[in-house]
Amino acid sequence: MTEKVTDYLKNAPILLGDEFENREVVFTKVTEQTLEKGWVTEQFLQKIIEREQVFPTGLHQGSFGIAIPHTDPECIVEQFISLVVPKKPVTFQRMDDINLSVDADFIFILGLNQPHQQLAMLQQLMGLIQNTTLLQALSKQTEAQDIITLLEENGY
Known part of the structure; x- marks a missing residue:
């Protein structure tokens, strides 16, 4: 059985x-929330900041700005995907051109430590972020459980 985005999102921080x-x-x-759960090492915060500076993860989807930050597998104790849907978009550099930025409406922080899972999750996330209708529905949610339900109903 293929793991889904919601398998990693269910107990993770959804802000x-x-x-x-x-x-x-x-x-x-x-980091504060995942460190508290024992899911990441003390190096996680520094490593994710450094990696984002060198390998930016911002994407412009068309209707929405997306960021998919992640870091070294050795910083991850327990795998997770955290979703942040900020009140106002947060600026990230674009992955296709470091000189351009994108205002991210959705930030998927990947805490994965198995290379094959990272690839599978990225493929699933790419499908999800290309689904403008689903993103519009997600952007209106105010409860974490409603986000999970919506994603599950759509096969993620």
């Missing part, structure tokens, strides 16, 4: 409607 000054604040908030 909806918070305001973030910048991407480092997003990373810090998710």
